[in-house]
Amino acid sequence: MLDIQRIRENTDEVRTGIESKNAPIDTDTILSLDQERRDIISEVEALKHERNVLSHQVAELKKSKGDATALIERTREIGAQIKSLDDKQHKVEEQLDNLLMQIPNIPHSSVPVGFDxxxxxxxxxxxxxxxxxxxxxxxxxxxxxxxxxxxxxxxxxxxxxxxxxxxxxxxxxxxxxxxxxxxxxxxxxxxxxxxxxxxxxxxxxxxxxxxxxxxxxxxxxxxxxxxxxxxxxxxxxxxxxxxxxxxxxxxxxxxxxxxxxxxxxxxxxxxxxxxxxxxxxxxxxxxxxxxxxxxxxxxxxxxxxxxxxxxxxxxxxxxxxxxxxxxxxxxxxxxxxxxxxxxxxxxxxxxxxxxxxxxxxxxxxxxxxxxxxxxxxxxxxxxxxxxxxxxxxxxxxxxxxxxxxxxxxxxxxxxxxxxxxxxx
RNA sequence: GGAGACGUGGCCGAGUGGCUUAAGGCGGCGGCUUGCUAAGCCGUUGUACGUUUUGGCGUACCGUAGGUUCGAAUCCUACCGUCUCCGCCA
The missing domain is CATH 3.30.930.10 (Bira Bifunctional Protein; Domain 2)
Structure with a gap:
């Protein structure tokens, strides 16, 4: 498997290397899935951070016998959003992994280029x-x-x-x-x-x-x-x-x-x-x-x-x-x-x-x-x-x-x- | 194949829903001491991902995957592995 970061940062080099092995490579799909994955992660992590903060507040309120109903309601909503984003992330990662696993290794620069x-x-x-x-x-x-x-x-x-x-x-x-x-x-x-x-x-x-x-x-x-x-x-x-x-x-x-x-x-x-x-x-x-x-x-x-x-x-x-x-x-x-x-x-x-x-x-x-x-x-x-x-x-x-x-x-x-x- | 027990950091090991940011120890690393001498004292400690003004910030990870819950190492389910006993067997 190739490093996704290498594909992201040296796309042309990777594409040339793979093509010299007579293998097709769809870097566009890989890069867009990679971008989608990172966007989801940022979003879901922000939500998880909010949930962690609110959960601590719930604990404080309960300790001081306060009313946590509104907070609990809000956290419940966040939980539902997290779940749906998690599912989406898993699907994207599965697609991305499948593609990455199909990509061959890149030939070393000393290897003579040839067809067969x-x-x-x-x-x-x-x-x-x-x-x-x-x-x-x-x-x-x-x-x-x-x-x-x-x-x-x-x-x-x-x-x-x-x-x-x-x-x-x-x-x-x-x-x-x-x-x-x-x-x-x-x-x-x-x-x-x-x-x-x-x-x-x-x-x-x-x-x-x-x-x-x-x-x-x-x-x-x-x-x-x-x-x-x-x-x-x-x-x-x-x-x-x-x-x-x-x-x-x-x-x-x-x-x-x-x-x-x-x-x-x-x-x-x-x-x-x-x-x-x-x-x-x-x-x-x-x-x-x-x-x-x-x-x-x-x-x-x-x-x-x-x-x-x-x-x-x-x-x-x-x-x-x-x-x-x-x-x-x-x-x-x-x-x-x-x-x-x-x-x-x-x-x-x-x-x-x-x-x-x-x-x-x-x-x-x-x-x-x-x-x-x-x-x-x-x-x-x-x-x-x-x-x-x-x-x-x-x-x-x-x-x-x-x-x-x-x-x-x-x-x-x-x-x-x-x-x-x-x-x- | 049957029954039971158990899976927590590099290792040992505590932890029965929020005071865990995983205690304590061992080992490692850095420093101090140089008459505690095959020592003593102090500090430190993992992985991955995201983000970043490169100082950080955030998220996840306690066998794996799901579930319950506002919140899970902790409760539930399935699976995997290890150990013990029984059965079978070269």
Whole structure:
């Protein structure tokens, strides 16, 4: 959510920013509702002040056995006016809130202006192109040969997009999760958390999934809960409605969670194998930072994700998102993409974003400045570190051998017990 | 799922319709003292919104939302949460 004061005082800047995200914005309606709201408040507060004064006079009169009938009559009238103005104020505020909640975050000034993903610049490329002297298989062919997963039975159990990992495939999935968690904890100083995989309406609203993207979520109506699309949601809300000490910033959490996405409207795209799933596993990093350091923290966040890919020896590139491709809540975002040699394409495995105070305002996440003064909103950031399904794809396809086996990087040995996945 | 108890400031805790501008304490902050010394004394203390001549002024906030009343932390209703006991359960 944007600061209403910012919309009021820098209307043009806000409008330009929103339009660069290809989102329409009706600032006129917002500003007139804002004005109406403030007018009502002034009026109702004057009436409440009068009522308070008169009520004290009633108390005095009653104490001295005087006649308070006229005063009581007047106060009763004021009460009725207050009630009607209160109702009006609630209605105006509801309309205003609804509009404000629909407005996306404004891109940071460093973000290149562009219409869509086709204009995203590549800002970094790393690693050698893997070119063995044999015909490369896709992860689906490798997995089928080695018995790593079973999409047919996953579909039987739950439906398409819900994968069943089997044997070494299940262990490899678990190994990757543990490897990434340990890496971030030990090398990058994150604190591990293991959050609920469901969240309530308020929590989903803080991070920006609601109210705009209700259709993208799995919902449990009986209990008014949603399955989380990413650990970003519960972890960012750890400090919802809290005031933190400035000296405790930045706070860095990493979390494993299963993630659930309906992917409504994306049928036909990437439906094969692991490329797009309704349920997948991801290690997520979340930061709570001082506003002055959030962009430096975005760079190290991205670096923390890159190091996972480098430790696994996988070729990757970094994309900077143009304004038109930025998500609703993000002010700036990098995507990390792995090269999948079997699929012969780049696969997005991480998204590292700075949300500035957009989520913090929705969730009332603040810090108290060291030298005293008012609590102010902090900045939230998050990045995948990283998502497993596409990581698994790139890993299998990169490390496949000519004989149908897969030779995994040494760094996974402590987690897998072996580096070789062989045909039975 | 059933029964009961309880939700008050950063924390503890008093408060049964107007003398609450939420007592008192702890903690924090500022100052004084420097032979009460792992101390003592004094002062101070939250959030949001509106308004403003930037000094203030006003309004609201005692789990949340309604209601009763001239007036609600206090009375009523619903909901949420915590704790205890019972039931069920990995």
């Amino acid at each position: 993903a086709s204009e995203n610049p590549v800002v970094k490329e790393w690693g050698p192109r893997y070119a063995p002297g044999f015909e490369l298989l896709t992860h689906l062919e490798i997995g089928a040969a080695l018995g790593l997963f079973d999409f047919t039975r996953g579909t039987k159990i739950a439906g398409p997009g819900f994968p069943l990992y089997t044997g070494s495939g299940a262990r490899l999935e678990r190994a990757l999760i543990n490897f990434m968690l340990d890496f971030h904890i030990e090398k990058h100083g994150y604190t591990e958390v293991l959050p609920p995989v469901v969240s309530n309406r308020k929590t989903m609203t803080t991070t920006g999934q609601l109210p705009k993207f209700e259709e993208d979520m799995y919902k449990i109506p009986q209990d008014d809960l949603y399955l989380i699309p990413t650990a970003e949601v519960p972890v960012t809300n750890i400090h919802q409605n809290e005031i933190l000490a400035e000296r405790d910033l930045p706070i860095r959490y990493c979390a494993y969670s299963a993630c659930f996405r309906r992917e409504a409207g994306s049928y036909g795209k990437d439906t094969r194998g692991f490329l797009r799933l309704h349920q997948f596993n991801k290690v997520e990093m979340v930061k709570f930072t001082h506003p002055d350091t959030s962009y430096a923290e975005l760079e190290t966040l991205r670096r923390d994700a890159e190091e996972i890919l480098e430790a696994l020896g996988l070729e990757y590139r970094v994309i900077e998102l143009v304004t038109g491709d930025l998500s609703f809540a993000a002010a700036k975002c990098y995507d990390l993409e792995l090269w999948a040699p079997g699929e012969k394409r780049w696969l997005e495995v991480s998204s590292c974003s700075n949300f500035e105070d957009f989520q913090a305002r929705r969730g009332a996440i603040r810090f108290k400045p060291e030298g005293g003064g008012k609590a102010q909103l902090l900045h939230t950031l998050n990045g995948s570190g990283v998502a497993t399904p596409r990581l698994l794809v790139a890993l299998l396809e990169t490390y496949q051998q000519g004989d149908g086996s897969v030779l995994l990087p040494e760094i996974l040995k402590p987690y897998m017990g072996t580096t070789g996945l062989h045909l039975k």
